Amino acid sequence: MTHWFSVHKNDRPRSVLRMVAALALAVAATATHAQAQPTYPTRPITLVHPYAAGGSADALARGIAQQLEQRMKQPVIVDAKPGGAATIGTGFVARAKPDGYTLLISTSAGHVVTPLMQKIPYDGVEDFSFIAVVANQPNVLVVNPSLGIDSLSKLIAQAKADPSKFNFASAGAGGATHLGAEAVWQRAGVRMTHVPYAGAAPALKDLVGGQVQTGMLNVSATLPLIEGGRIKALAYGSKKRSPLLPQVPTLAELGFGGTEVSTWYTIAAPKGTPPEIIEALSKHLTSMNADPAYQKLLDSQGAERMDLTPSETTAFVRQDKEAMSKLLTTLDLVGK
Template structure:
C-alpha cells in the first residue's frame, strides 16, 4: 500500500468514526436534561403552556424538560439564547407570534426569525375577541365599520401598548375594512380592558382568556373572534372572516422551535412526541382551561405558517410606519 493510500484509509477511518459517533449520539437522544426557554417572565399563558407541555414531554423522552424563563426586550433576550445554541435538541424555544413575527419586524433584534430556527411543532393558539362596551350600541362588525366610516376621526380602540398584538389587530381591521381607527395605547392589557368596561374607550381586541368573564357578566359584548374558525369557548360568536373580512386572522400562537440545523431524526422525534401529547384528553382539557385552541402539524407546514406570519406582520408594521 502506498503512502497516499494509507493516508486516504486513515482519513476514511476518521470520517467513519465521526459519523458513527454522531449517529450514535442522535439515536441515543436524549441522554441529558432538555432546556425549554420561555422568553417571558413566569406566570403568563406562555409560561403555563410551556410547563404543562414540558412536563409531559419529559415523561416521553425519559429526561426532564427544564423551563428557563428569559423575559425582556419584547421576547428578544430569550429568543436570542436559543438562536445561538447548538442544534442538538437540548435547547428549545417556546416561540410565539411576538418572538417570531412581530418583535423582529418592530425592533432590531439579534436574530433572524426565519434563518436561525427550526420549526418543530405548533402547540396552541388563543384568539382575540373584538369586544365593545354595550353602551356603544354596536351589534356587529358591519355596524362598527359603518359607524367608523360615518365619523371623520374614526372610532377609538384600546390596546396594551404600541406594537402589541391587540394594537396590530386594530391596524389590520382598519386596513382590511378601509376605515380609520384611533389607537389609544395603555401600559398593559388590564388597564386598557378596564377602561373599555368603564366606557372610556368603546372597544378593544383582547384575548378570549381574559375577556370571557366580562362577556358572561354582560359588561362587554363580543362582536367577533379573530381566529380562522369559531372558538370552542364562544361558539355563537362569528369570526372576523364570517363578518365580511376574508383576509382577517389574528391569534396569539405558541409553538416549539429549535436552533437552525436540528438533525432530522431529532426533529421527527420531537414533533411526533409533542403531537401525541397534544392529542391526549388530559392535554385538550388543560388547554381549554387556558382558553387555548389546540394546534398540531408537521414541521414543514409549521415552518411555512411561521414564515407567512412574519411576512404578514412585517407588511402591516411597514404600512403603518409602526417600527421605531
Template sequence: MSLSFKPAPLRARLRGLLLILGVLASGWSLSAQAAYPDQAVRLIVPFPAGGTVDFVARLVATQLGEQLATPVVVENLPGAGGTIATARVARAPADGYTLLFTTPNHTINPSLIERLPFDTLKDFAPVSLVAEIPELLVANSTQPFNTYAEFVAYAKANPDKLTYASAGNGTLPHVTMELLLQRVGMRVLHIPYKGAAPAMNDLLANMVAVKMDTIATSSQHIKSGKLKPLAIASLRRSPLMPEVPTLAESGIPGYQGILWMGILAPAGTDPARITKLHKAIVGMARTPAFQDKLRQDGVDIVASDPAAFAKLIRAELSQWAEVVRKSQIKAE
C-alpha cells in the first residue's frame, strides 16, 4: 500500500502563514503591554514648584510610581497660563511616558486665548480626574456681613461698592466668582492681582472685601479671626468645616467652584496604557497614607474613569465660554 501526499493549496498555506504571524504579533503586543512602563514617566505640571497644585502633583507622582513600579518624575513648566506645559504634552510621543497634570486652566484658556497651540479636546486622551479642592468664599472679618445671605443682601443694596480679589484675570477664582455673580444677579467689583499671595494679603488688610480661596490657605486666617467663611463652593459640606454651608444649599442649585486636578495623555496613546494608568491611580487613591495627606488640607480624592473626566472637560468648556462672554473677561 503506498501513500501519497498532495501539497496544500497556495491559499491554504497563505492562510496558515497569516494565522501564525497573527499569533506571533499578538504575543508581542501582550508582551509589550506587560512591559509598560519600563522607564520613568514624566508628569508635566503647568505651575511653579511650591504651590498647592505642585504639592498634590508630587504626592501623586510618588504614589503612582509605587503603583506602576517605575519612577514618576515631576517636571514644572510654568508660563502663559499653563499653555506652555500643555503644548509640550500635546506634541509629545503618544507612548504613555509623558503626561499632563492639569487643572481648570485647561478648560478656561480656550475662551480667553484666541489661538492656542493645541486643540483642547482632540490633542489629549483623558486618563483620570485625580483630586478636587472646593473653593471657599471668605470675607475680611471687619465686613458688615457674617453669612452668605447677608453678603448677598449687602451687595445688592450697594452695587459696585464691594470688591473681590483674584489671582488674575481668567484665573479660576475670577471665573467662579463671576459665575456666582451672574447666577445671583449682583455686582461686586473685581480687583485682579498677580498671584494668590498678594490677593490674600490685601484681603487680610481689608483692601478688598471678599475672595474665593481654599480651606488649605484660608483656615489659619479663619482660626485667627482675620477672615470669616461665608460658603463653600461644592455640592456637599467639608468635614473640615462642617458648619459652613454650601453655595448649592444657599440658593444656587448645582453651583460648584472646584480646583480639580487630573491627568491627560497625548491623543493616540494606546487605550491599554490608559487603562493601566487609570488602574494605578485607583490603587493610589485607596492608599491610606495618600488619603490622609490630602484630606487634612481639604483635598477630595476622586480617581474617576477616563470617560467621566472627558465629560467634565466638555461641560466646563461650555460653561466657562459663557461666563467669559457675559463678563467680557480678557486675558492678561
C-alpha cells in the first residue's frame, strides 16, 4: 500500500504539469489563430446602387468606390440594379450575406418612400445597418421665365388666383423632386397638377418648352439652364444658400422652413453586419470627405457633405421616414 501511495503521489505533480502545459499550448494556439485572422477586407467589395448606369447616382457611386479602393486596398465594384422605384437594388442588398462585401448606396426612395407607398419584401430601415450619409443633394424651385414670375410669393399668388394655369414637373412620382414641391404647395395652401417624368432631363425639356410651368429639380441638372437664363430659380431647398446659386434665397428665408426635401445618399450594409466592419467603413467614408477629389465630385453635383456616425445616420433615416410618412399620409399616398 505504501509503495502504491508513493508512486501515485509522485505522479500527481507530473499530471498537473502536463495539464498546465496542454492548457498553455491551447491558449498560445488560440492567440496565434486570432493574430492570423485576416483583416477586413480580403477580397473585392460590391457597391450596389438601385438606379440606371450613367446617372448622378452612378457617378457618385463610382467616385466613392475609387475613394474606398485607395483606402481599403481592395477593388470596389459598382453594380447598377435599377427598377421598381429603387426597390430592386435595395432589396438585393437587404438579402445579401452580412459580411461587409455587399454594400448599398441608396436614397429615400429605396429606404423610405417606396416602402411607405407599396408593399415590398424588405423593411427599408430595419433590414439595414446604416454607415454614413455620403451626399445630400438639395433641389431648387424653378419656373419658365415666360411667366414673368420672379419670386415664390408671386408664384403662390398666381397659383391661388388661377390654379388651372399651373402644373409642375418632377423627376418621378414619389421621389424628392415630387414630394419637395408637394410640401411647399401644402404649406402655401395651393394645389397644382403633378406631371411626373422619367428623370430630370425630360422634365427640364418640357419646362423650358413651356409644357409645364414649374418644378423642383436638383441643382446639378438645373444649373446650366439657370445660368443660361432658360429657367428662373425662385428658392433653394436647403437650410443655407448654395455657393452655386448665392443669389437664390432658401425656402427657410422665404418662410417655408421645414419643407426641404432633398435627395440624400447613404451607404448601408445588410442587417447583422459585424460592428467592427461597420466601424471600419465609417472611418474610411469620413476620411474621404476631406479629399479634394471627392469634394470636387460633390460640388459638381451641387451636393453637400455630411459627417455623421453610423448611429447618427440611422437616426437621420428614421427622421426622414417619420417626415415622409406624415407628408404621404396627407397626400393620400401611403400604401394600404
